[in-house]
Amino acid sequence: MSGVRVTADYELCRLILRDRRFGIVTPNHPALPKPIRWMMTKTDLGLPNLGEPPSMLVTDPPDHTRYRRMVGQAFGPKAIATLDERVTEVADDLVERLSSKPRPDLIQDFCTQLPVTIIAEILGLPDTMHSTLLKWGDSGAPLLERGLPWSTYRHAIEDLAEVQLYFDRYFDGLTADPQDDVLSMLVTGDELTRREQVANAALLLDAGFLTTVNMLGNGIVLLTSHPDQLELCTAQPELWPNAVEEILRYDGPVRMTGRVANCDVDIADQHITAGSLVLLSLAGANDDPAVFPDPQQFDVTRDNAGEHLAFGSGIHGCLGARLARLEGAVALRALFERYPDLSLDGPPIPHPLRNLHAYRSIPAMLSAA
Template sequence: MLPGTAVRWATKHGFMRAGINAAARKGDEQARFFADPGVRRDPYPFYATIRQAAPLVRGRLMWATARHEVAGAVLRDDAFGVGFTDRPLPAPIGLLFRFSRRSSPIGPVDPPSMLVVDPPEHTRYRRLVSRVFTARAIEGLRPRIERTCDELLRDKPADLVADFAALLPVTVIAEILGVPLDMRRQFLAWGNAAAPTLDLGLPFSTYRQTEINIRRVNEWMRGHFARLRREPGDDLLSQLVQLDDLSEQELLATAGLLLAAGFETTVNLLGTGAYLLMRHPEQLAVLRDEPQRWGNAVEETLRFDSPVQVTARVCRREADLAGERIAPGHVVMAMLGGANRDPGVFAEPDTFDVTRANAREHLSFSGGVHYCLGAALARLEGEIGLRMLFERYPGLRLDGEPRRRTTRVLRGFERLPVTI
C-alpha cells in the first residue's frame, strides 16, 4: 500500500462514504444519488423528483438543485467556489490529512489543479493556457481533426468507444500538449482508471487503484517535462515548462488536468451522440437532409445526456440562493443533467430533438469562472466526429448491448458495439 493512501481515502472518501450510506438509509434524496445503483443507470427520474420538490433541496450532507435557473446562479456567483480543501476539518482529521498529503500524487481533483482552486490562483493558471483554446485557435484545428477522423474511420469500428470515440479526442489533445501519439492508449487507460476520483464516497479498493494510476501519470509527466526542457517543441507543454513562475507541482496539475479533460468528456459526448442517433433514426434523417444542423445536434446531445452530470460548489461566505440562506462551508450540488431537462426552459425536455432552438442553453460546460476551457474544442470534435462517422458509415447500427461507465459524475459508455 502506498504511504498515506488509507488516510487520504478516509479523509476524502471514507468518512463521506459512511455519511452517504447512513443518510441514504434514512431516506435522504441527495445521498441516494451516490448510493443507489438504479440512479446511476438512469438519473433523470431522480432529477425530476428533486426539481419538483423545491428550487433548492436541503439534505443531511448538502443542498441540491435540479432547476436550470438555480444551478446557473450557483455556478456564476462568486460567493460559491471549488476550494473544498480549504474547508475546516476536525483537528485530528485535519492533522492526518495534512500529513498524508506529503506523499500524495497530484490528480485532477487535487490542488493546485484548476478544477479545485478559486481565483486568484485559478485566474493565473487559466491565463497561461487559455490562448491555446480561443475560438479562433480551435477553429484552426478543423483540418487536423478532419484528417484524424478520416484516418481512424478507414478501419470499420467494432466498438465505437475503443475504435473511434476515445481515439479522436486523445489524439488531438496529445498533439496540443506535445505528448507522443504512441502514448494515446496508455493515457486512455490511465484516464479511465482515474475518472472515479470525481465521485464521492469511493470504496477503498477503487481509490487505491486511482492513486496508483495517477502516480504513474505523474512519473511519466516528470520525465516528459525533462525531455521538453532539453528539446522543446511548438506545443503548449513546451511553453509551460519554460516558465519560471510555475512549480513542478503546478506543472503536473495543469498538464494532467488538460490531458484528462481534453478527452474524458469528449469521449462521452461522441459515444452518447452516436448512440442517440442510432436509437433515433428520424433525427439522423433530419441531419442528412439539413447537414448545417450538426452543430446543433451536438448541443442537443450535451443537453439531453450530459457527459458531466453534477458539479458542486462550497459556500465561501453567507449567501442567499433561491430564497434560502446558505452558511459558509455548506455545499451545493448543481445537478447539471437535471437542469438541462428543466421543463421551465426546454419544451418537452425528455425528447431528443436536433432541431431544438435553444439547445445551446444547457449547462453541460458549467458556468462562471470555471466554465469549461475546452468547450469550443469539444464542440468542434463532436460536430466533425459525428458527421464524418455517419457520412462514412450510413448503415451504422448497434450490435449488442452497450455498457455504461460505472461513474456517477461522468456519464457515458464504456463499450458501444456496432456493425456497419
C-alpha cells in the first residue's frame, strides 16, 4: 500500500464510485489513523454500528447485493410513487402545526418530523417511537465521521446498546408474526443472522431520515438567503424538484467518502496499488466547473443540477435517494407556500460534525399567508 490519494474531480469521483475494482472502506483499514482503529477495538462488535459490517453501508458484494436486494423494492420507483399522497399529508399537517409556534426551531419542529414519520411507517415501527428514533439518530450520526472525541463516541455506543436490545426483541415478534413492511422482509427473505437483521434495520432507520433532515435544513437556509431563487420556486412550483437537486449539489449533506483499491489500478495517470485508500470529495465534485458552470452560483433552474454526486453513485448509491427527493420537494413547497414571509430569527447553528454538513438548530419567524 502506498499512501492515500484524494480527488475532487467530478468525472474521476464518479468513475471510482462505479468501478468494481474499488471497494468500501472498513473501520480497521490500515490507512486510517491509529486512534480510529484503536477506538474500533473498544467497540462491542455485536452492536449495530452504521459504520461497521454487516451494515450494507460498509459491506461489498456478495453480502451487500444480498442485503440490498431484500429491501430495495420498498425504495424503488413504484413504491415511492405511492407515498406522494402520504408525504403531502404529513407535510401539510406539520406546516399547519407550526402556526402555533410563531418562532419555531425549524430543525426540531419541522425538518426532523416529516422524514422520521415516513421512515417509521415504511419500516413498520409505531409512531410512539418517533422521539426515541430521533434520539438514536442524533447520537448515531457521528459514527459516520472519522476522528470523533472519545466522549461522543462512547455516547453513541451506549445508545447503540439500546438499539440492539429494541430491535432484537422486535425481530423476535416479527419472526413469529411477520407484517407487510420492510423489516419483515429482513426476516422472511434470504436467511440472515440476527446480527445482520439488526445492523441493517438500524442503517435503514438512520439513513432513512438523517439525510433528509440535513437536506431540508440546508435548503431552508439557502432559500432564505437567496430570496430571488425562492421567489422563482413560489412563482413556478414545478421548479421545486429541481431546486432540491440544486440544494443537494450546492450544499449536500455528505462532504466526502472513500474507497479502497481491491487490486492494482492504473487510473488518471496514477498507479494505485492494491489496498490503497482513495478519498473522494463529493462536495468538490459537485463544485467542478467543468461539469457545473459557475458552480458558486445557487441556481434552482440549473439544467444539470440532478447530475450531482450528493447521493454517491454505483452500487453504494443512496438507497433512499428517491424518497429524500420526494420529501424535499413536497416539504419545502409546503413550508414556503404556507409561510411566504418566513425568515430566520438569528443565525442557524451548525451541527458540530465535519463530514456530515447540517444544522442543529434553525430559529425562524413565521408570517402566514
